[in-house]
Amino acid sequence: MARLIEHRKCEDGHSSVSCALQVLVYWATSFNSTIEAKVEEMQSTMAAEFEYLWALFEPGKIMVIENFRGMKGLTACVSLVGVEELTDDDTRKLRLTVQTIDTASGKYGYHKQIFTIRSFVGKEHVCDLGLYPLSYHKDSQELEKRLVSRGREFIQLTSGDCFHYQQYEGKVFLDGSDVTSDWEGKRIMVDCALNKIRSSSVVPKITRGRGNSWLDPDKLTDEELLICSGTVPAITMSGGTMGAAAIDCLRPVEWRDISVAKNVGLADDTKAKMEIVMQVAKAGFGHQQSTVILFHGDGNSGKKWTVEVIAEELRRPNFIILPFSHPQSSPMEWTYEFCNRWGAIMHVQEPINAMLDRGRHVPPAHFIGLECLVDDLRTLKGVVCFMTTSHAKWIQPELWPSVTFGVEFKKARAKGVTLIWSNVVAKAGVELSDKEIQSLAQEMDKISQINSVVKLALGLAESEGSKPGLEHFERARDMRKEFLEGTEVGQEMNHYT
Template sequence: MPTDQTFPEYHNPPAGVPLSEDNRRTRNLPTEDGFADAALSPVQRKPVTRPGPGPKGMAEAGIVTQRVRASKLEYKTVEEIWNEREQRYKISGAVEVPKVSKLDEYLFVVRSRTYLHATQPTVYIDIKSEHLRDILRCLLEGVRAVKLDGDMPSVNRDLLFNLLPRLEGPGAEAPKARESSANAVQHLNILVDHIKAAYRETENRLQSLVSRGEITYDLLWALFKPDEGVYTLHPGTDAPMAFIFNSAMEKKGQDIPYFGMDGHCFDFHGIGFGQTRIVVCIARFSGVVRISDLRVFPLQYHPEKEKVKSRLRVNGKKFIDMMSGRHCYYKGIAHIELERAKIYRLGVDGRIMVDPHRFRQVNPNYPKLRETNWLKCSGKKTSDLSEDDLLFFAPTLFGFSFKDKFWGEFAIDNTSEVTWSEASFDQVVIPQGRKEIILTITDRYLATTRGEEEVRPDDLILHKGRGKVMLLSGPPGVGKTLTVEALAESKQRPLYAISMGQLSSDAADLDIQLREIFETAARWGAILLFDEADVYLARRSPENIERSRLIAAFLQTLEYFDGVIFLTTNQEQSFDPAILSRIHLTFTYEKLNRDARRKIWQFFIINAGGTSINKVELDSLATVNIDGRQIRNTMSIARDLAAKDGDLQFSHIKSALSTCSISVLEPGFTAVGHGLYD
């Protein structure tokens, strides 16, 4: 980034510091060997023999002069250019010396390097003073963008300008007081004065813009400060998030300049809690824009800063609570990252399972999980986090959408507790004895997932035959699927429902797919449902080898499942005998009779608030010979029709039935010899 002032070759010390004779001489006329290469590392400090005045010189008189590191309370500016012959950057006019460089005698060197194809030079501060280096290490401890671990480290001067509050603000007093050497504070003050002078015009421009809540593209680098919070929206879910800013650099993508930023936030990758890298950018723009209109901007400039910070803290706490796994409701955008930074987004409205550990097992090559995207954690545990730390959590967790069969990232801000319909199983219209059997078997096997009971295997082979498979058979619309859905509600367990059309038609892929499904369902203690199972599990024939392989894969995986599986079918007679032999219980559903239809109508009418529908009208509806699914669909249309009139009326239901060309008998009438009515 450009700075605003061009400096002379030598610079005066602060007022009150006397100049030596050597200093006076070197300030007036620099000599050739004064341009030693700043990039050279110091070597052993051997005495340097210099010729002095007089015919014999100082060497002949036995007098030697030894250079002392950081002995001059001055700094020096040099320019570095690319040397094509040597294929490296060299200080202009420099002479290589095998001894201690003359530049090492200064507190620091201001080194200007113009990179290839760059329009402006990049300026570095090469620190020579040990006192200055040590106090900077103390003041800038924890700042990731600053590397001060070398003997004579270099720091980008723009970065030091952004860190001026740390060098001279209230927070700097305690570290300065702990520093025993007065030289360290003196050397630091010389550096601070230099930075202030170099960026005086930049600071004036910046403050003028920021006071109006505005910024220009060329000053973005001065707006973002290391280790400060930055606000943005998550690119996959549009969820609000904040991260800690580390560093930035102007880059080019497809010849379009952009301001690229690097930061980090707390995250959980399925194995351990740590910090993940965040990379965002701002495309080049012209003129002046409002800071809060930027795609990314410092959190302190948000117009509703306190409200946003409160929301982020809540999400941080939810993240910690949910990162080990949680069954919850989700409404919003979810996403999954594909290769080459492509993002697939999906609107989700339903129940999900948050489970980063299982996501990692199923998607081991997911880009975000690569080690290069994970930073070394500071050693903090979740129990040690402060309220400010809670601001800087990833806005998403890995999970699975049961409705969409979709593994992806889900915004914590869009999650809520599941609302269970515990009484729904009581409303299922099936014989009471059948309900009790289903409940008893399910209760026993769900208890094993909570560690309350150990189920002995039914097979001689270890880990084989410990699950229970139940087949629900009958015509469409009699409540087979509803039975399983209501059971999951009453037991407050996830329902993992698989349509057989979602499975692979390749036997090898199917085997992998089924193992993944069964292992996932067992981990979550979910009730597993394979709907319309006859599509895959129909009787094998010698000429259909591929179907035989599919059934063999299903049988092999089924043997080792440790849980409860429900299969539904409209055609039990078409099942392969080997599948039927693995089924523990089969329940056959009969076609709905008038009494069953009456109960179903009554359930939906009560749920819809149809209090004005009387017993005679309900009996009239029960005579219509339709199945449960048709009743549900009819009531859905009736509720829409009633929305404009207020309460649900009998007339609304009649109108809904008429859309399917079904007429309802007037209350009290009986149809004789008509198949549509009972």
């Protein structure tokens, strides 16, 4: 239109311009004045008519979007890519294409979304449209400053390993939900490299993102930081609910060294028995950075659980899976799978054997769950220890030695090999190299060898349990070395002290 008006001015006299062109130029000039007046009116009154709504949306401009991705109460900024007016079943609507920088699609970078505004009668408040120019926000400068800061934090966190599997407290939003789910004060796990795979199974599987191209936080402009979504995939540690978390709603978990259990509605002798269990746990993991979490109570009788956390300095990623309040009502095959940076799959094991009652054929009624993990993944080369609960296979005590504090390694095939390391082997300081992990996860004949080592170490630990912990840990390590000496496996494996 501007070119048309300029062309009109450059013509030499009215005689050289056709009447049609004069009419068109007159109409264009009048229309332009009308639109400018309407835009000024919308800016002053904050009310818009659908007929002139398109004038608010200029590609390349920054827009504010409310309830981002259906998350109630979450505000974000997006970049407008395209505007198109459509008619569907005699209903006019504007289809707006916007883009953000986020991880929603599993590929880190720009992610496009479609936003639609249907025609309406009369006038609507601009900010009630759900998507509107940043300049129309009542506190646009403050919002821009806050979102740029959030975008910088988002990029810095997501561009390094420090954010993987980090535990937080705060709000988690269910994608597309009209209701904001708020797990205030409860544990959630977030990882910017997670992709969600929704299977038909009751178990949500989570795998690490592949082929991600991390953005450089130092090379992004403020405008690019402004459109960072600031949301990351999240899973609640209780119930396994999956959603998204806004990073400005998250608080890092503060770990403290707690040596006394909090008992609620349990028998008087429960605390003493639990302290014995925790002493065993401390003896086994005290020389490492570790987190030990104990749950016990009688879920069948409706009693509340007792929870004790013994946490030393927490500097590396760790994993906690909380048992359900009613284990028997949960599916037997319920499982969480996490794939760590070293390629090993950590798997919550069942059945288990409570350390205090090792060797007994009847599960202790007051121990519904014991969960122990070692967060020093680098030292253990991918071996992480869990303990959880299920009544499904307590009747098979012969399986207990091979699953106590176990870690399961699976091949990426339908018929995967399952290898289980005992807690005794882990506590003995037996560490796995990357080569060992890969070797053990690929060959079926390793199962019997590992189980034999586990049984030897377990028997040794039981027979000499009264001696100082490190002494029989060292002997268990030596037995492992002797057991593998002379074999092909023994020649290939590296032994760590």
